[in-house]
Amino acid sequence: MPSYAVIGGSRGIGLELVxxxxxxxxNTVFATVRNKxxxxxxxxxxxxxxxxxxxxxxxxxTDHRTLKAAAAAVAKVTNGSLDVLIHNxxxxxxxxxxRGLTDYEDDDKLDTEFLDSFKVNVLGAIHAVNAFLPLLRKGSAKKIAVIGSEGGTPEFVWKLRLSNMAAYGTTKAAENLVAVKYAALLEPEGFTVVGICPGFVDTSSTAVEKPDDTIMSILGGLVARLPAISTNFTLISTExxxxxxxxxxxxxxxxxNGSFIEYVEYKKDD
Ligand SMILES: NC(=O)c1ccc[n+]([C@@H]2O[C@H](COP(=O)([O-])OP(=O)(O)OC[C@H]3O[C@@H](n4cnc5c(N)ncnc54)[C@H](OP(=O)(O)O)[C@@H]3O)[C@@H](O)[C@H]2O)c1
Structure with a gap:
């Protein structure tokens, strides 16, 4: 009976994972959500x-106590173990x-967005892994997958000249490294910790917000530039x-262990 925990399973890629x-x-599947x-x-x-x-x-x-409480609830069902954690x-x-680095109304707003993004995308991943680690140690698979993003890699950002998505990309870059830190830490215990990029995924059917004209135009520009750098990076379904x-x-x-599995295939001459 393999057991899986998906952190962030309410919608989008997380929902489809569940x-x-x-x-x-x-399979026994545990999905964490912010609000049931x-x-x-x-x-x-x-x-x-x-x-x-x-x-x-x-x-x-952003609240490690709630993650620990979720892990305790999982332990009750599984007798203290978990096989696979997917942090999504x-x-x-x-x-x-x-937004890009100069798109904020003022520097306080920039600070707030970067710190909030760091709390969710970086500390959130760390607290999730730490909360479930005692269970994973007792599991048979010892696998942790952190859903990463090419938007957090210098190569993709530079090739696509992706100056916007600054707080998201910067904190996803840090999260990509968090996965490698855990890989190094847990290697002696036989863990496999990887980052996995999902591709460019259409999550609109379960989205809670609709993009406005400004965002659609930024997205349009980004999509138009993709074929110049990649042979495969087009919008795909969550399935x-x-x-x-x-x-x-x-x-x-x-x-x-320690690998970062990208979706994008870059054009050779780029
Ligand atoms: N979609 C893409 O093209 C794409 C590309 C590259 C990487 N990714 C990565 O894939 C993963 C999923 O993306 P997605 O497109 O499916 O996103 P999404 O549809 O916006 O879903 C985000 C998920 O994260 C949860 N979440 C957000 N803030 C949270 C918090 N503070 N505490 C707990 N849960 C929180 C949301 O829960 P609520 O319902 O409570 O808000 C929701 O379940 C992310 O790691 C993203 O960086 C996506």
Whole structure:
């Protein structure tokens, strides 16, 4: 009975991770959400599921106490263990996600957005792993996947001249490194810790915000520049993205510990 915890399973890629994992009756799936009652897509999935193998727990990644409480609830079901942790939650509010370094009304707003993003995207990942680590140590797979982003790599940002998405990209870069820190720390214990990029994923069907004209124009510019740098980086469905992620999670082993698995394939002459 492999057990999986998906941190941030209410919508988007996280929701699809829960849906695909829960399709196997063998799997026990724990999904953390910030707010159970407003996680309508996940609640619908749980209501429709005939396997009763999805457990929904509340956790806010900026509050380590809630993550520890979620881990304690998981331990009660699994007898203290967890096989795989997938850390998916990220701060992606549209109002700030697309801003560049000079786009803030004032420096206080810039500070606030960078610090809030750091709390969610970096400390959130650290607190999630720390909270579930005692359970993972007792699990049989000892796998941790941190959902990363090419938007947090210097190569992608430079090739695409991606000056906006500054707080998001900077903190995802730090989160990418957090995964490597855990890989180094946990190598002697036989863990496999990887970062996995999901690709450019259309999560609009479960989004809580609609992009306005400014964001659509930034996105349009970005999409128009993609073919010049990459052969494969086009908008894909959550289903396709998650099928690939879960196939990677399944196939990785200790020889992959510390790797950062990108989706993008760059054009050779770029
Ligand atoms: N979509 C893409 O094209 C893309 C590309 C590269 C990387 N990624 C990465 O893929 C992951 C999922 O992205 P997505 O597109 O599916 O995003 P999304 O649809 O915006 O979903 C974000 C998820 O994170 C949760 N979350 C946000 N802040 C949280 C907090 N403080 N505490 C706990 N949970 C929190 C949200 O929960 P609530 O419902 O409570 O807000 C939601 O479940 C992220 O790590 C993102 O960086 C996505």
């Amino acid at each position: 849906r695909q994992l829960a399709m196997s009756a063998d 009652s407003s996680s309508t897509y996940l609640n619908e999935l749980v209501a429709k599921s005939t396997l009763s193998n999805i457990h929904v727990l509340e956790a806010e990644v 939650a990220a701060r992606m509010e549209l109002a700030n996600a697309y 396709a993205s998650v099928t690939r992620i879960l196939s990677l999670v399944d196939s990785i082993s200790t020889k992959d």
